[in-house]
Amino acid sequence: MGRTRQPASAAASEPAAQDRRFVTALARGLELLRCFRPQDRWLAHQELVRRSGLPHATVSRLSFTLASLGYLRHRAASGEYALSPAVLALGFSVLTNFEIGRIARPLMERLAERTQSAVSLGVRHEASMVYVAHCRSTARLILGLDVGTRLPLAETAMGRALWCSATPGLRALVGEKLQAQDPARWPQRLAGLQRAEADYARRGYAGSESEWESEIAAIGVGIDIGDGREPLALTIGGPAARLQGALLHEEFAPLLVESGRAIVAAIQAGDWQD
Known part of the structure; x- marks a missing residue:
């Protein structure tokens, strides 16, 4: 014994x-x-x-x-x-999310310079989103957020992109957490997420313009690696006074979607094992 x-x-x-x-x-x-x-x-x-x-x-x-x-x-x-699998998720999240961030960084840096905006990669934790990678352009007016920053899920482009890319089961789980977090605001938040779903289905990305913070606008896409884990989210963000209209939706949105696909392709190609 x-x-x-x-x-x-x-x-x-x-x-x-x-x-x-x-x-x-x-x-x-x-x-x-x-x-x-x-x-x-x-x-x-x-x-x-x-x-x-x-x-x-x-x-x-x-x-x-x-x-x-x-x-x-x-x-x-x-x-x-x-x-429970949640214990495994702690370790895998630490290892793989940082590796994903490492692979994504060159593509994110290029996107940040092309758009002169902040480009971020985030994952879900409970009813929030957390940055795992963040790139700033050389523009003077830029978001002062960084890795580890926690954002609300329902009101941000990053959270909405995650929601729109999630499986029905994951949406139900996240919905339960959001409802428990603030029951009074849940109907309003759900309506916003449902609008984001419709937008995502129509144009391929989610947005939040002055909805989380009045001075901030952002658009986001889901990053689904395809191996069963939860999707990540990639966003372009910056001052709402600049990121609006045709610049945001006609010039930057296609670049965001293209970068999201490139990140998925790089990860699936096995670059993170080099």
């Missing part, structure tokens, strides 16, 4: 564990996830207690929280737990 593992707070390096910035609850939650080995499918509560070395009550609270957040699956009949 193997020895009981130390709790996360004890297993951590002593200086780190004593630092006031160290969050013991978070460390213990991660330790509970590490209890699952490659050959494990379902683990009973008692086994999680044994492997983690944590008290029964602590494991109960942590497993309930992780299941509520979607990182563990709970089989109520037997009281067992299993890792």
Whole structure:
């Protein structure tokens, strides 16, 4: 019989564990996830207690929280737990989204210079969009956003492009999150997303002109790699006073659509493995 593992707070390096910035609850939650080995499918509560070395009550609270957040699956009949795909998504997102950003960057830089605008690549997190790559042109008036920036999904071109490129199942999931986030605003947000769907079907891209911020206009396309993961979104954005009318919709939109297709082709060609 193997020895009981130390709790996360004890297993951590002593200086780190004593630092006031160290969050013991978070460390213990991660330790509970590490209890699952490659050959494990379902683990009973008692086994999680044994492997983690944590008290029964602590494991109960942590497993309930992780299941509520979607990182563990709970089989109520037997009281067992299993890792959910959300845990895998954390690692794959870190590895692959940065690689996708690396491949996309030369194409994004070219698009930024041709349009003298900001070009961004983003992924969904919960009911928001997060930048994973961002390129600025040499224009003086440009968006001051950068990698890691979080944007609302329903009101932005990036979020709408994701929505329009998503499967029906993903749309339903995102819709539930948006509704739970702000029930009163959900009907208005849904109407805006449905208009974006119609626009995307007609012209091949989504837009948000002074709807998120009055001074900002942007257009976006979905980036669907075709391997089952959620689509990303590519956008051109900048001052609404400049990005409007024929310049935005007749000159820049075709360049955006073309760049989106080029990024997908580069990734599917296996360039990210070079």
